[in-house]
Amino acid sequence: MSRSDGDPSPAVPDFERRVPPGDSVVRDVCARCGFVAYENPKIVVGSVVRVGEKVLLCRRAIEPSHGLWTLPAGFMELGETPEGGARREAREEALAEIEIRDLLAVYTIPRISQVQLIYRAGLSGGFAPGEESLEVALFAPDEIPWAELAFASVHWALTQEARWHAGEATGPFVNPPEGL
Amino acid sequence: MSRSDGDPSPAVPDFERRVPPGDSVVRDVCARCGFVAYENPKIVVGSVVRVGEKVLLCRRAIEPSHGLWTLPAGFMELGETPEGGARREAREEALAEIEIRDLLAVYTIPRISQVQLIYRAGLSGGFAPGEESLEVALFAPDEIPWAELAFASVHWALTQEARWHAGEATGPFVNPPEGL
Ligand SMILES: [Zn+2]
Ligand SMILES: [Zn+2]
Incomplete structure (x- = not known):
C-alpha cells in the first residue's frame, strides 16, 4: 500500500514500555516486531x-x-x-x-x-x-x-x-x- | 494468531543491511518496522x-x-x-x-x-x-x-x-x- 504522492509510507517502530522476555528492567520494545531498544550511553x-x-x-x-x-x-x-x-x-x-x-x-x-x-x-x-x-x-x-x-x-x-x-x-x- | 501450545510466537525484528533515510552509512534496518539499529560501542x-x-x-x-x-x-x-x-x-x-x-x-x-x-x-x-x-x-x-x-x-x-x-x-x- 503506497500513498498517492508516490512515496511509500516509511515503516516506523511502535515502541511500548515493558520488560522484555528474560530481562528484569522496563525497556522500549517495539509492539510490531519485538525489537528491544537497549539504551546505552x-x-x-x-x-x-x-x-x-x-x-x-x-x-x-x-x-x-x-x-x-x-x-x-x-x-x-x-x-x-x-x-x-x-x-x-x-x-x-x-x-x-x-x-x-x-x-x-x-x-x-x-x-x-x-x-x-x-x-x-x-x-x-x-x-x-x-x-x-x-x-x-x-x-x-x-x-x-x-x-x-x-x-x-x-x-x-x-x-x-x-x-x-x-x-x-x-x-x-x-x-x-x-x-x- | 497464537500457536496451539498456548504461547504466542514472539515478534522478532527482520533486519536487512541498508542505508536508512537521511544517513550515509549502511546500517541494520528492520524490514518490518523501519527501526534503525545504530550500533554504538x-x-x-x-x-x-x-x-x-x-x-x-x-x-x-x-x-x-x-x-x-x-x-x-x-x-x-x-x-x-x-x-x-x-x-x-x-x-x-x-x-x-x-x-x-x-x-x-x-x-x-x-x-x-x-x-x-x-x-x-x-x-x-x-x-x-x-x-x-x-x-x-x-x-x-x-x-x-x-x-x-x-x-x-x-x-x-x-x-x-x-x-x-x-x-x-x-x-x-x-x-x-x-x-x-
Ligand atoms: Zn519494530
Ligand atoms: Zn522491526
Whole structure:
C-alpha cells in the first residue's frame, strides 16, 4: 500500500514500555516486531589540538549549535579505539592529522546519555574546514570565543587543557564541580 | 494468531543491511518496522579495589566465564557517571562500598565493541558475594589466580594497577601492546 504522492509510507517502530522476555528492567520494545531498544550511553571522542600557545577550533556547519565553535569531536564508531575515533573526527571536521598525547578528560552528560573522552593532541601539518565545519582556526588564549562556544563541555575542555598546559594540574579531569 | 501450545510466537525484528533515510552509512534496518539499529560501542565500568597489598576479585556465577575470577564491572546505565556505575557494580557483585581514586585504564575490545573504563578504588567496610558472584575474596600478589581469570582485560588491569601501586608507572593505561 503506497500513498498517492508516490512515496511509500516509511515503516516506523511502535515502541511500548515493558520488560522484555528474560530481562528484569522496563525497556522500549517495539509492539510490531519485538525489537528491544537497549539504551546505552553513547561515547563521544574528541581532542583539544594545541599548536604552541594556540588551540584549534571548528565553527559548526551543522545543527545543533550551527555557527558556534567546537572541538573536533563526534560519536565513536564500531571497530575503532577512542584515540582512533578522535583522529578520524579531526580528519573529517578539520582535515587535520593529529597526534594523540594524553587523555584530557572523561565528561558525563546524563541528559543526553553521553560519555565524552577528550584527548590532548598535537597537529602534524595543516588544516581546513571539512564538510561539517564553516571555518577552522587557531586561537591564542585571549582570542578564544568564549561566548560563542557550541557546548559547555568545550568550555570545560579548553579551561582544563590550559591548566594542564600551564603545569597547574594534570588530568584526566571530569566535569567541573558546578559548570565553571 | 497464537500457536496451539498456548504461547504466542514472539515478534522478532527482520533486519536487512541498508542505508536508512537521511544517513550515509549502511546500517541494520528492520524490514518490518523501519527501526534503525545504530550500533554504538558499549561502555563497561569497573574497578580494581585495593586493600593494602591485596586486591578484590569476584568469582562469576553467570556466563560467560562462569566460575572464573573477575573485577567488579558491568555495563554503564543511563543517568549515571562512569564512577557511579563502577560503585554500583561493586555494590551489586561484591556487596561492597568503594571509593573511586583514579582512572586506571581505558581499554577497547573491538570484537565485542566495548570500551572499558576501569578505576583504582579503595574499600569502605566489608564485602560478600552478590547475586552474580559465587565468591568474593582478597588476593595478595602471589595468590592471584592468573590461570583462572575471566577475561584478558582483568589480566591487564591487575598487572597495570600493580605497576601503578608499586610506583613504576602511572595511568590511565590502554590495552597493552600485545596482550601481556
Ligand atoms: Zn519494530
Ligand atoms: Zn522491526
